[in-house]
Amino acid sequence: MSSTKFKQLSPAEFFYNNRSMAGFDNPTRAVYTVMRELIENSLDACDAHGIKPLIYVSLKRVAADELEVLIADNGVGVPSRYIADAFGRVFFGSKYTIRQSRGTFGLGGKMAILYGQLTTGEPVNVATSIGSDIHLVKLSIDIKLNQPIVHQKKILHNPNSYRGTTVSIKFKGDYVSARNRVIRYLRMTRIALPYASIIFFDPENQVFLAPALTESMPKPPVESKPHPYGVDIIKVKEMVDSSKREVTLLKFLQKFSRIGVTTASRFVTWLGLDPNRPVKKLSDDEIKKIVEGFKSFTFLPPDGSSLSPLGEQTIRTGLTSEYNPEFISVTTRPPSAYEGFSFIVEAALAYGGGINSENGSNEVRLLRFANKIPLIYDSSNDVAMKVIEEDIDWANYGLDPKVDPLLIFIHIAASKVPFKTAGKEYVADREEVRREIRLALRKCARDLKTYLSKKKREQNFHMRNEKLLGYLTLINKYSSALSGKAPLEGRQLGLLIKGAKWDDAKEEI
Ligand SMILES: Nc1ncnc2c1ncn2[C@@H]1O[C@H](COP(=O)(O)OP(=O)(O)OP(=O)(O)O)[C@@H](O)[C@H]1O
Ligand SMILES: [Mg+2]
Incomplete structure (x- = not known):
């Protein structure tokens, strides 16, 4: 009889085994995805914080099928205590908030690092600073334990208060077949972000240079509270758990976006619950009632302050x-x-x-x-x-x-x-x-x-005038010969065509 074997998979192991889910299907797509994930992280570290992005990317061929990408940005940098986890632990990041950002999962950068590790066995090199010392870290990811393995660490003084991050990864990839996509991606990035400066050196010594075209930048998004239409029982329970003991239901409801004290009281009355009840004392059934109530009560829609449209x-x-x-x-x-x-x-x-x-x-x-x-x-x-x-x-x-x-x-x-x-x-x-x-x-x-239609009307009008001018020139010529008077000048003919009133025309004549 065969026995069933059970085992637990760490998040790193899961994504390592299912790379194609995150866009690492083959060496061509991998080039594009590695670059994209790293560029997105750099851009998030800049424009979401009101910094005009200056991004430098270089891709070098280090062996026949092996590339090294290096990306440097002038973003906010990573605080030293988070560096190892930000780059070495899947599902760790700073973007699990209600606010527009490119990153969402806490996964992208790590997938690029894991892919590099898998195909070349090499760790990632990170240099980052939030304006104080510069931290250099060489690390790889322990796939089974989903945690960083730090190989080397160094701290450099930073007399010029440099701030930003540089990441460099070696990986197997096919740039020749990825080139068109990569360039297309950069050109599209340029269209959406004319306020960013991007320099890209490719393995064939081509340079893609895109200096900023404008000083003005969209307003950075601000973090917002969860909206009542967007939460489920688990989320509400989590919020209840993290509330202080004395928080009443009325106060608790104001932790949601678009619920002020008036809406909170109306909602509690509508539910038939006691507004002064400490939220931690609510039973599971009462929490369920609140969450169901959220779905049917009319709240103002989210206000968009967590968003940063391009404009x-x-x-x-x-x-x-x-x-x-x-x-x-x-x-x-x-x-x-x-x-x-x-x-x-x-x-x-x-x-x-x-x-x-x-x-x-x-x-x-x-x-x-x-x-x-x-x-x-x-x-x-x-x-x-x-x-x-x-x-x-x-x-x-x-x-x-x-x-x-x-x-x-x-x-x-x-x-x-x-x-x-x-x-x-x-x-x-x-x-x-x-x-x-x-x-x-x-x-x-x-x-x-x-x-x-306006353009067409103008074109028709122009064509009509051209024709009219032709006829009028002929009539002008013959009538002047017949009457013995001097012919009208071109300017006067033009005035007739424009449809000016005859009286005005006469005055001009
Ligand atoms: N260039 C950078 N500058 C500053 N912080 C960075 C940079 N790159 C990564 N980080 C930090 O590391 C975290 C993890 O990055 P990662 O790409 O793995 O996930 P994410 O960007 O949060 O989400 P996603 O999976 O959607 O990319 C980020 O949330 C950010 O805090
Ligand atoms: Mg990311």
């Missing part, structure tokens, strides 16, 4: 620098929410100029971003593509996105982006999000339609 000017600057289109229409939707998480959709349609019309591929040109991260893979599964293909009747606007020189830009800024995978490649088809994208795109399409 119209940033989007215009980014799109203009990359495509120089003839026309751009941008729409920012007001804050909305799903399951208590706030989000804002920003959309843009760019038309003409550098956006070429006959690309021959018969594909929609769609640039997708979520929390300022460019999304490159799996666009056909993304909610934005579903809206474009199923919800919008482009013919109504006289447009065909597969043929016209049209570029569609969508950014979802959310306190939690409904990504479908740990690789953060595409956004789930949630009705609330889908509706906002639909409304934003329709508004952009209306603006573009207005622009194009």
Whole structure:
């Protein structure tokens, strides 16, 4: 008889065994994912804290199929007591808060480090400072125990108060086949972040140089309280446990976003509970009643303060620098929410100029971003593509996105982006999000339609005038010969064409 064997898997072991879930399927995709995870961490350490990002990335070939990536940023740095865990323990991070950030899981950077460790056996090198001493740490991850193994540590004085982080990882990867994606990712990052400066040296000695195009930066997001629509029993129990003994139900409810003292009293009365009861004394049934009540009571929606949308000017600057289109229409939707998480959709349609019309591929040109991260893979599964293909009747606007020189830009800024995978490649088809994208795109399409009809009217008007001028020139010539008077001058003919009143024209003449 065979016996069943049980064993426990650590989080590090789990992701090590299931690398493809996080975007490390093969050496090509690994190059892109390693770079993306590290760049995202660097950008989070800058713009989420109001720092204009200055990011330096170098990718070197150190053996036939082995690369070394080095990334340096001017971000907030990592406090010394957290360095080992931040880079050596899966599910450890500073972004488990209700606030927009690129990072969410406490996993991405570690996956890059684990992947490097798995394919080359080499540890990661980190140098970081929050403005005081510089800490140099060489570490790897103990996969079984999910904890850091620190190989070397050094502290350097920092007389110039340098602040930021440098990470360097060796890993197996195929840059030649990843190059197009990597460059596309950097160009898209540039479109969303024209306020960042990015320098990338690739293994073929090519340099991608993207200095900042603008001084202005979106306002950093602020951390917000959980919204009553977005919590479950476990979360509420956790909040009850961490409350002090004397906290009453009325006070406790004010720990949620959009609940002040008035709403709290109305809610408690509606539930039929005692507002002065210490929250720690609530029974499981009463907690369940509160959580169920949260779902049916009407609260104001989340206010969007935890979000940092790009803003119209940033989007215009980014799109203009990359495509120089003839026309751009941008729409920012007001804050909305799903399951208590706030989000804002920003959309843009760019038309003409550098956006070429006959690309021959018969594909929609769609640039997708979520929390300022460019999304490159799996666009056909993304909610934005579903809206474009199923919800919008482009013919109504006289447009065909597969043929016209049209570029569609969508950014979802959310306190939690409904990504479908740990690789953060595409956004789930949630009705609330889908509706906002639909409304934003329709508004952009209306603006573009207005622009194009005006342009057409002006073109027709111009053509009509050209023709008229031809006829009038002839009439002018013959009538002057017949009457023996001097012919009118070109300027006077122009005035007639413009439709100026005859009396005005006479005065001019
Ligand atoms: N360049 C950096 N500057 C400052 N802090 C950093 C940097 N890189 C990583 N960190 C810290 O290390 C933590 C872990 O990073 P990691 O990429 O593993 O997870 P995350 O960014 O929190 O979430 P995600 O899994 O979505 O990437 C971060 O939350 C952050 O606090
Ligand atoms: Mg990260």
